[in-house]
Amino acid sequence: MIRNLSKLERQKRIKEYISKDPFLSDKKLAELFNFSVQTIRLDRLEMGIPEMRKRIVQVAKNTPSTDKVKSLKKEEIIGELIDIELGKNGIAILKTTKDMAFGRTGIIRSHYIFSLADSLAISIIDTEVALTGIARLSYKKPVYAGETLVAKARVARNRGNKYLVSVHVKSDQKEVFTGKLVIFSVNDKVKKEKA
Amino acid sequence: MIRNLSKLERQKRIKEYISKDPFLSDKKLAELFNFSVQTIRLDRLEMGIPEMRKRIVQVAKNTPSTDKVKSLKKEEIIGELIDIELGKNGIAILKTTKDMAFGRTGIIRSHYIFSLADSLAISIIDTEVALTGIARLSYKKPVYAGETLVAKARVARNRGNKYLVSVHVKSDQKEVFTGKLVIFSVNDKVKKEKA
DNA sequence: TACCTATTATTAGCAACTATTAATTGTAAG
């Protein structure tokens, strides 16, 4: 039984180590944990963790290529962009923490949710610069620190440089927020055409 | 079998291909250019281009870790509370900085302005816990990094635990944002319901 | 003809694996 526990603990730690540093090879992990390379491999297989090279490829591919997201740099996005189809729709995830909440209740401050929705909405607009014009927000349910928010945005209408984007944010399948944002693309081409 | 590519041209193209897609192996490049793998390798060596694996690692390493959500600090958001009359009105000031702006244009991201308005609106409600329910936002003019925003909020209506707060944000006397927020004052009941 | 360049081939070796089989070790249960 003692072995069972140590095995589980080791696997748990290996998982943590790898998630922190995907560049760790089995050899290095074996040295770190003072187990044989074979044991480490076995652990990885049991946990379904791919080999180092594939992990590195995953990390590299996860990099949003600059021409895929035009409006925002990676650093400017609140939350994590999961999927995006420029001009159509997109999904982003935000793991809420205590820092984002009211200390007394643990309820997430509304502007964090808006920030997630707003930056996602801007991300999906296929243009150089996008600005929010008008927004209607509706907070359905309080969100507590620790909950993971999934935001889905969709371009509902598009006339010229004016986009109507609807955003739905869910936590654990339940809708906690919806918003309709009117976003304007500010593109040099549009400006010239209009002028 | 006649290749219309000179050595220099081929190398130039290989460089382009790799810069576009760092995941190309020598084998794939050889197939693409209809040259032998050895020739491709020779070309890479001459141009000092590292092997595919090292290129992937490079891409992966300058990828900012995805779980590092850029969190907004409270101080940044709320601004400075200048004056407040609980249940009636309040004024807050926010000095905008480059961190709050789109790198390309220097325009302040909309959620910073909303955060100022939202937190001010919540502050003036005379209750333990206040939550935003519905909001209508209107961004009138872009705000540039460095400008100082003055937000004025006023309780327009109050029925029971429901408050309608209107917020006007000005930069240099000019209105840049207005918003109408419906805010609910709540007790610890909400927390208990959830738990 | 001898020389030169570009290209291609060949061979050995490496890192970091997968996949499989087998041996060893500890330990709990019959």
Added chain:
DNA sequence: CTTACAATTAATAGTTGCTAATAATAGGTA
């Protein structure tokens, strides 16, 4: 105590995508 079993380690063969070194080949030039 012995057996059964899980965990661990070892050993072996094969893969990918390379490096490094050497050699062979084709084509053109002086």
